[in-house]
Amino acid sequence: MEMSWLLPAALSAEPDAPARRSTRDWVVDSLCFVLGFGFTVLATADLLGWSTGIVREWQPTAGWVVWVDGVLSAVAGIGLWWRRRFLWPLAILALVLSAFSVAGAVTLTIMLLTVAVHCRFPVLAAYAAAGAATNLIFAAARPDRTSGYWETVWWGVAIVLIIALWGMVVRARRELVASWRDRAARAEAEQQLRVEQARTLERTRIAREMHDVLAHRISLLSLHAGALEFRPDAPPAEIAGAASVVRATAHQALQDLRAVIGVLRTDQTGEEPAPERPQPTLSGLPALVDEARLAGDRVALDVQVDLGEVPAGTGRTAYRIIQEGLTNARKHAPGAVVRVTVDGACGAGLHIAIANPLPVGVSTRPPIPGTGMGLIGLAERASLAGGHLTHSTDGADFRLTAHLPWAAG
Template sequence: MSTEPATTPAAALPRRLWGGAWRLVLALSVGMTAFALAHGVEPELGAGGSTGGWIALDMLFGVFLLVLYPLRHRFPMPVSLAIGAMSGFSALGAGLAMMAVISLATRRRVGEIGVVSAVFVASALTAEQIVFPGSQDPWWLMLVIMMVGTGVLILIGLYLGGRRQLLVTLREQAAGSLREQRAQLDAARANERTRIAREMHDVLAHRLSLVALHAGALEYRSDLGPGRTRDAAGVIRENAHLALGELREVLGLLRTESIGSAVEVSLPQPSLADLGRLLDENRGAGTVVGLSLPVELEADPVLLPEATGRHLYRIIQEALTNARRHAPGAPVSVTLGVRPVGRVTVRVENPLVSAAGSEVAGRRSMAPPSGLGLEGLAERAELAGGKLEAGPDADDRFVLEAWLPWKN
């Protein structure tokens, strides 16, 4: 599983130091070049010709700009305004002033950019008139040059700010996608565990309840003759073998689906055609089961789609298991129907109490209830596009009703 890249402060520190160092070196290089050009070309500065005084003021403002420059991230607007106001009087700080404008423009706030740009241009024009009063260039030419230069700096800042924002957005999207992928994987695992539990319950609950029922009869009935004892032991052995075989089938199906293999499993899934065998097993365990089929299914049990038939089989199987566990010996009625709206229905009902006088009356199955049967059936019906409801009615009967979609 992929993991999110972790950037610790210790790991990011060298990168931040390097980024600040090369920007500072570049700004100082630009400033020293501008300082040399400004004070090396002009023979006389200022109205009074005090060349040394203007050079000292230039250097002093340059030092101030160097001190203010590192504070631009903490106080972006005040620092940028101060740097812009002094930038015109310090050729040594020209590079720092340019970096400050670019840095502010990365914030992509039009109001801040407009105010600082105006101060930056006004400072340059004012300094041009005070420091170099003898310049032959018209003031409007200086204005155009400063506006174009400032515009270029702003465009660079906007580009860098947009690029940073894009990187932040991409990182957030990547982190969100990773979290979503993990959530989907966790949900898939939870669904897989639920499916495995449902299949295990559907396969084993019926067989084990029969085993427990007959084992309980052998334990509590001391009047059984050798023949009936032998028959009960045979039922236990047969259902134990069938339980092992069906468990092997489920595990094989799960393994086949998990590895994407095309290997066929040896045992088929039950269908509605196996319903007669299921009812015979329950009748052999002492449960009186009545079955009512519609004409369509009575004539051709495999008329239903394979998945629909399997779902109906599992629903009836679990309903019979619950009846045998909670009302042993009570008669059970199973009714299948076909609705014109494209549904096949099943209704299983039995009295809430055991049948009096039955061999198994008053004695619960020795297998503890799992508590997952009806819940698993409801999930199965919902996944198949249908619905299942179960509970006691007004006549003290437990009724399970379900419908599944089917187009005849």
């Protein structure tokens, strides 16, 4: 039997597909029905002597055998329309027909290919072995004019093996495509997760920047506003000077807030967003100390390294640590002398020490509010930079120390 004109892509279907068929399902099922049922009609007509030329190589057979073959093959051909839902009843009927049917050859091929596509290898192997065994009966029941018994048997076995292998290739291709789709879906989900994590990290970074920058500025505002409140009888020149410092500090705080919040803006034009303003590094430490002194803080700065040689990342972290240390001293020990020491060397690391006396008695200044999370944020910032930060009470002093890596450039 020559079946080489059958197309593999048209003979595959999902047995557990939903009842509502897609356009592709309609096309595939219609093609299978036309091929299977149409071949049955033409082959039966030829076997009954109507000379269609479809199965002329088979020897004449008793009329009742031809009719039984035609009726059962027609039933199986019609059943191809529902092979998605009733795979195994149709597969068993096809296995029985394979022992004597000529008219159902195309239907049997479609069912064997369907089993090969949708069943595991052990099941397929058993079904294919049973189909190959029925060729022993078929070769005796329906002898071929052009070949002997064993030649018919071996041709039947070869066709069964070819169709089974054909179906396995289709099944492997489907599994490969499904695997690719699963990997693509997982990769997309992982990409979305990485995006969310990046957003969370960016928001955390922004929160740290807002805390470090604004806490420093607002603490200066609170300090000068408190002085104005508790010294209403101060000379007009001093009041005007303090008010000027408050105005300038508030303006600078607003500028810092705009710079930090700017990273949250989404560019709606599709163009590259504007670059962020340069972040402070350790080179800006003298300006930071001068600003604190101008506000009335007493800061003693001891720098034993070349600030310009410190790497930008390490210098930025060190700057924020010192800025927060000055803010904490202003909050908890107003008027005390704050000693800031910066030393270290390339390869040995950067060391920062901030010390101030503990407050004695009750301060007459209003307390500066805070969240109490400054030191926790600093410790996390130092850890992310590869260093560590500690704080302790040493006698009558409060000490904040940090060690940051300083790799060779």
